[in-house]
Amino acid sequence: MTCYELVYFDFYFRAEPIRQCLAYGGIKYKDTRVTLSDWPALKKSPKIPYGTLPVLYISGKPLCESHTITRYVAEVTGLDGEGDLLEVARLDQIYELCREFQEATQPYFFALNGLNKEDPAKLKSEVFLPAVDKYFPKILSELQPNYIFGKGKISYVDLYWANIIEFYKRTARDVIEKYPQFMEHERLIKAVPKLQQYFATRPKCPF
Amino acid sequence: MTCYELVYFDFYFRAEPIRQCLAYGGIKYKDTRVTLSDWPALKKSPKIPYGTLPVLYISGKPLCESHTITRYVAEVTGLDGEGDLLEVARLDQIYELCREFQEATQPYFFALNGLNKEDPAKLKSEVFLPAVDKYFPKILSELQPNYIFGKGKISYVDLYWANIIEFYKRTARDVIEKYPQFMEHERLIKAVPKLQQYFATRPKCPF
Numbered sequence: 001m002t003c004y005e006l007v008y009f010d011f012y013f014r015a016e017p018i019r020q021c022l023a024y025g026g027i028k029y030k031d032t033r034v035t036l037s038d039w040p041a042l043k044k045s046p047k048i049p050y051g052t053l054p055v056l057y058i059s060g061k062p063l064c065e066s067h068t069i070t071r072y073v074a075e076v077t078g079l080d081g082e083g084d085l086l087e088v089a090r091l092d093q094i095y096e097l098c099r100e101f102q103e104a105t106q107p108y109f110f111a112l113n114g115l116n117k118e119d120p121a122k123l124k125s126e127v128f129l130p131a132v133d134k135y136f137p138k139i140l141s142e143l144q145p146n147y148i149f150g151k152g153k154i155s156y157v158d159l160y161w162a163n164i165i166e167f168y169k170r171t172a173r174d175v176i177e178k179y180p181q182f183m184e185h186e187r188l189i190k191a192v193p194k195l196q197q198y199f200a201t202r203p204k205c206p207f
Numbered sequence: 208m209t210c211y212e213l214v215y216f217d218f219y220f221r222a223e224p225i226r227q228c229l230a231y232g233g234i235k236y237k238d239t240r241v242t243l244s245d246w247p248a249l250k251k252s253p254k255i256p257y258g259t260l261p262v263l264y265i266s267g268k269p270l271c272e273s274h275t276i277t278r279y280v281a282e283v284t285g286l287d288g289e290g291d292l293l294e295v296a297r298l299d300q301i302y303e304l305c306r307e308f309q310e311a312t313q314p315y316f317f318a319l320n321g322l323n324k325e326d327p328a329k330l331k332s333e334v335f336l337p338a339v340d341k342y343f344p345k346i347l348s349e350l351q352p353n354y355i356f357g358k359g360k361i362s363y364v365d366l367y368w369a370n371i372i373e374f375y376k377r378t379a380r381d382v383i384e385k386y387p388q389f390m391e392h393e394r395l396i397k398a399v400p401k402l403q404q405y406f407a408t409r410p411k412c413p414f
Contacts, residue, residue, distance in 0.1 A: 050300075065304065068296060
């Protein structure tokens with residue numbers, strides 16, 4: 001039997017879509033959380049081939065890169081289009097779009113979390129709002145009539161996007177509220193039966 | 208029968224791994240090249256859902272995002288690990304690493320091609336060289352003993368990376384020459400029998 005260990009910091013951020021896919025699929029894994037003080041030494045060890053987290057150990061063999069791990073666990077748990085090549089590709093393109101939004105707004109995200117020393121208010125107007133204007137209409141156009149991205153059932157893209165909206169709903173609610181479809185999307189994901197136990201018991205993280 | 212049309216500019220850049228996968232797989236497609244003067248009007252048309260190129264039309268239906276399209280044609284042409292989940296994931300993680308290098312060096316790439324007004328020499332030392340130092344050892348560690356990334360046969364990651372090396376070999380040869388394994392990798396890809404006709408007849412582009 002394949003055994004899994006996910007190594008990341010005690011944050012949601014890049015690991016959360018991975019953890020939620022695994023929870024959705026009922027796949028047990030060792031949830032290892034590295035402290036920031038342990039990280040500098042660990043970063044240089046051969047256990048972390050690319051010097052970055054998360055790493056997913058699959059029966060002891062490391063798989064790196066958060067987006068790669070997300071796609072891998074999405075396939076393993078049937079959250080990626082389940083072999084329908086065109087649906088796999090459609091979800092992949094929406095994921096790329098959401099990822100572009102996340103990367104474009106990362107300086108604001110970092111400022112909100114004290115990970116850089118820039119002024120959040122300045123970044124909100126200069127970085128976050130232009131990205132919202134650019135990406136939200138495109139992402140919105142990919143929602144199905146039932147307010148999820150996956151056709152017929154939820155996908156890893158829904159988990160990925162709901163996590164982004166969850167954070168910005170807390171930190172820039174005035175903006176997110178103007179997109180009730182995304183508020184509804186996030187509410188739907190939070191209500192997925194297969195994720196209820198996970199949401200009820202996950203360690204609380206600031207981001 | 209599925210019919211394909213690839214729409215991009217008359218550049219290699221983001222379309223080239225896609226074109227090479229299709230050529231490798233012997234898949235015929237309409238190779239539409241948009242002029243820069245036609246682009247502003249086309250960008251706003253519903254034919255281009257995300258307002259970006261490339262777009263691959265699959266029997267008339269648009270698929271957006273270059274990396275998505277690359278993964279899709281890689282699967283269709285058997286260049287992605289062919290259903291071996293762990294090999295698919297291994298290639299995906301190397302692709303992410305190569306992509307990070309490409310994105311980190313994009314300002315230098317743009318300066319070399321006149322797409323921004325910055326000083327290439329300055330960007331070479333401040334952007335390109337630090338990215339080479341950071342990523343090349345990691346990417347190198349993923350080469351198999353036969354100097355390709357794919358296990359046993361070439362993959363879309365080989366095509367993607369050889370295209371990056373091809374460009375920087377021309378524009379920063381002093382740096383690339385210090386990595387003879389990548390010079391050899393690119394030479395091997397250029398010698399792939401299934402790509403000979405493509406390389407002999409592709410329109411010559413500056414980048």
